Amino acid sequence: MVYVLFALSAVFSAGCSALYGWYESWSVLWKLPLLCVGCFVAMVLLFLLVLAVSCLFVDPKKLVETPSPYFRFLLNQFSKLAFDLGGVRVHAAGLERVPRKGRFLLVSNHLFAFDPIVFYYAMPWAELAFVSKTENFSLPIVAQVMRKILCLPLDRNNDREALKAILKAIQFLKEDKASIAVFPEGGTSTAYSFARQTARAVQNCAEGERSDCRLCADEHESNSQEHVPPEDRRVP
Numbered sequence: 001m002v003y004v005l006f007a008l009s010a011v012f013s014a015g016c017s018a019l020y021g022w023y024e025s026w027s028v029l030w031k032l033p034l035l036c037v038g039c040f041v042a043m044v045l046l047f048l049l050v051l052a053v054s055c056l057f058v059d060p061k062k063l064v065e066t067p068s069p070y071f072r073f074l075l076n077q078f079s080k081l082a083f084d085l086g087g088v089r090v091h092a093a094g095l096e097r098v099p100r101k102g103r104f105l106l107v108s109n110h111l112f113a114f115d116p117i118v119f120y121y122a123m124p125w126a127e128l129a130f131v132s133k134t135e136n137f138s139l140p141i142v143a144q145v146m147r148k149i150l151c152l153p154l155d156r157n158n159d160r161e162a163l164k165a166i167l168k169a170i171q172f173l174k175e176d177k178a179s180i181a182v183f184p185e186g187g188t189s190t191a192y193s194f195a196r197q198t199a200r201a202v203q204n205c206a207e208g209e210r211s212d213c214r215l216c217a218d219e220h221e222s223n224s225q226e227h228v229p230p231e232d233r234r235v236p
Contacts, residue, residue, distance in 0.1 A: 001077045004082040005047075009039035034233035051078065052141060060143035060146035063168075064150060067177055072127065078119040092122040099123060103172075103179045106178070111185035119181065131169055150178045 013036040022028040051074050083090060099102070106128065108115065116130055129150040137143045137153045152169055155161040169180045 002075045003081040003114065006036075006040055009036050009043060012039050012215055015214045044085075047077070047081070050074075053147075055141045055144035058144035058148055060147055062147070064147050065149050065177075067127065067129075068148040071145055072084055075120055075145055075149060079117050079124075082117065090122050092119060095122065098123060098126065103176055106179060106181040107175065108183055110185050115183070116181075126179050128173060128181045129169070130181045130183075131165060 013032055015027055017023055017032050022031050054071070054074065078126055082088075104126075106119075106126075106159060108119075116128075116132075119126070120129055127149075129152065130146070131152050131154050132146065134153040134155050137146060150172055152165045154165045172178045
C-alpha cells in the first residue's frame with residue numbers, strides 16, 4: 001500500500017514538474033521532493049477519509065449476515081499501511097500450516113491490543129472474523145468495520161447473549177462466510193500456553209455443530225501454529 005501510494009505520488013509530482021517547467025531551474029531539487037511528500041501525505045489522508053466516510057453508512061448495532069469484500073479490502077490495506085508507516089516488521093512462522101482453502105477456527109493468545117491487526121496483516125487470505133467483547137463495538141469506525149467483516153460481540157455479562165454469539169459464529173463457519181478467531185482470555189495476557197490448553201474445548205463445541213471444522217492453535221511465544229488433523233478431531 002505504501003509503495004503504491006508513493007509511486008503514484010512520484011508520478012504525479014514528476015508530471016506537475018514537467019507541466020510547470022520546474023526542470024529548467026535548480027528549484028526542482030527542492031520543489032519536486034516537497035511536492036512528492038505532500039502528495040503522499042494527501043493520499044494517505046484521502047484513504048483514511050474514504051474509510052471514515054464509508055463507516056458513516058454502517059449501523060454498528062445491527063447484525064450483518066453477509067461479509068463485505070469492500071470493507072475487508074479497506075481493512076487489509078489499512079493494516080499494511082499502519083505497519084509500513086510505523087516501521088513495524090511482522091515475522092510470521094508456520095503460516096504454511098494455516099489452511100488456504102475452507103474455513104477454520106483460530107484460537108490465539110492475546111498479548112497486546114493490536115493482535116487482530118497483526119493477523120489481518122499476516123493472513124489477509126484467511127478472512128478472519130473475531131468474536132470480540134461488546135465494548136469494542138462502541139468504538140467509532142472500529143465497530144463499523146468489525147460489523148461488515150462479520151465480527152461478533154460477546155457479552156461476558158449475559159450468558160444467553162454470549163451463547164447466541166457462539167452459535168452465530170458456528171453458523172458463519174458452516175455457511176462458509178468467514179473463518180472465526182477467538183482470544184479465550186477475554187483480554188490481553190502473557191499466559192502463552194492458554195490458547196493451546198483451551199483449543200480442544202473450543203473445538204469440541206464447534207464440532208457439536210460441524211464435524212469438518214478445522215482448528216488452528218496459535219502461540220505467540222513460539223510463533224507456531226498447529227493444524228489439528230481430522231483423525232484427532234473426533235469427539236469422544
